[in-house]
Amino acid sequence: MIEVKELSKLYREGQGIKKISFDVDQGKAFGFLGPNGAGKTTTIRLLMGFLKPDSGQVTINGLDCWEQKTEVKKLVSYLPGELHFVESLTALEFLSLIAGMHRNRFQIKKNQKYFINALDLDSKILIRKMSKGMKQKLGIIAALMLDAKVLIFDEPTSGLDPLMQRVFIDLILEEKKRGKTIFMSSHQFPEIERTCEHVGIIKEGKLLAIKSIWQLREAEYQTFQIEVESDEDLELLKESQLNLIPLQGRSCIIRVAGELDSLWMALGQVHVVRFKQHSLELEEAFLDFYK
Numbered sequence: 001m002i003e004v005k006e007l008s009k010l011y012r013e014g015q016g017i018k019k020i021s022f023d024v025d026q027g028k029a030f031g032f033l034g035p036n037g038a039g040k041t042t043t044i045r046l047l048m049g050f051l052k053p054d055s056g057q058v059t060i061n062g063l064d065c066w067e068q069k070t071e072v073k074k075l076v077s078y079l080p081g082e083l084h085f086v087e088s089l090t091a092l093e094f095l096s097l098i099a100g101m102h103r104n105r106f107q108i109k110k111n112q113k114y115f116i117n118a119l120d121l122d123s124k125i126l127i128r129k130m131s132k133g134m135k136q137k138l139g140i141i142a143a144l145m146l147d148a149k150v151l152i153f154d155e156p157t158s159g160l161d162p163l164m165q166r167v168f169i170d171l172i173l174e175e176k177k178r179g180k181t182i183f184m185s186s187h188q189f190p191e192i193e194r195t196c197e198h199v200g201i202i203k204e205g206k207l208l209a210i211k212s213i214w215q216l217r218e219a220e221y222q223t224f225q226i227e228v229e230s231d232e233d234l235e236l237l238k239e240s241q242l243n244l245i246p247l248q249g250r251s252c253i254i255r256v257a258g259e260l261d262s263l264w265m266a267l268g269q270v271h272v273v274r275f276k277q278h279s280l281e282l283e284e285a286f287l288d289f290y291k
């Protein structure tokens with residue numbers, strides 16, 4: 001549904017994106033992660049036809065995002081990273097204004113109610129009086145209610161509290177069940193992990209890697225905190241080939257990638273007093289890409 005081939009856009013100062021390629025199948029979600037200034041928003045602007053590529057191709061449903069931008073816009077709903085509203089309207093007035101611009105107005109009104117309830121937004125309040133998080137909810141509702149085939153979201157959960165971040169994830173999963181294709185930039189690994197099949201990691205305008213979430217899980221470390229009975233036991237563990245970080249006393253942290261056989265073998269040689277598994281560190285495996 002989304003195809004990006006060797007896409008480049010350089011700003012006058014030299015930054016931008018260089019030869020980026022990826023695609024997103026219909027009904028799937030692609031997460032786009034990377035540090036500040038990496039090129040996420042630039043890529044999204046090219047997808048939306050706001051910028052003309054220097055070279056390469058970007059299409060949605062076979063339509064060129066620059067040459068056929070009017071047609072593309074009919075398929076896509078977009079949530080910008082920085083939201084600008086008519087501040088003198090209430091949320092409801094703003095949503096009605098957006099609904100009025102579209103043909104399937106009745107269905108949009110129905111969706112609007114559903115998403116207002118799901119995100120628990122007080123829709124009668126003036127936008128001027130809304131907090132950052134409330135404005136973000138309004139932006140999400142405006143984007144989702146249009147029932148577009150493709151959703152392009154730039155940092156959708158920025159400003160949302162943890163409960164609302166969860167609600168957002170559930171809404172995205174519902175949209176996927178309805179066949180929507182989703183492209184989402186983020187700094188939040190957990191929301192990408194829970195919603196996307198693939199994640200692209202961008203840095204300094206270059207796509208460093210595209211990984212399936214499944215691949216990242218395979219590569220993840222498991223971490224254990226272990227206390228042994230004697231100094232000799234600790235020495236034995238240190239002599240093993242395990243990835244070991246000594247702590248105070250006779251305790252240490254051991255990190256294991258993949259199978260745990262080597263850990264069980266080493267622990268079989270010593271007396272273990274305390275054994276604790278730390279929470280999964282998928283996010284840490286991903287963070288290696290940032291360095």
Ligand SMILES: Nc1ncnc2c1ncn2[C@@H]1O[C@H](COP(=O)(O)OP(=O)(O)OP(=O)(O)O)[C@@H](O)[C@H]1O
Pocket residue numbers: 011012013015016034035036037038039040041042043081
């Ligand atoms: N209009 C512009 N003119 C010149 N340079 C720009 C422009 N927009 C972005 N850039 C530069 O291009 C690079 C990529 O910016 P972009 O906004 O795409 O990053 P991002 O990954 O979305 O960052 P963030 O996570 O901070 O939102 C940055 O170095 C930025 O300074």
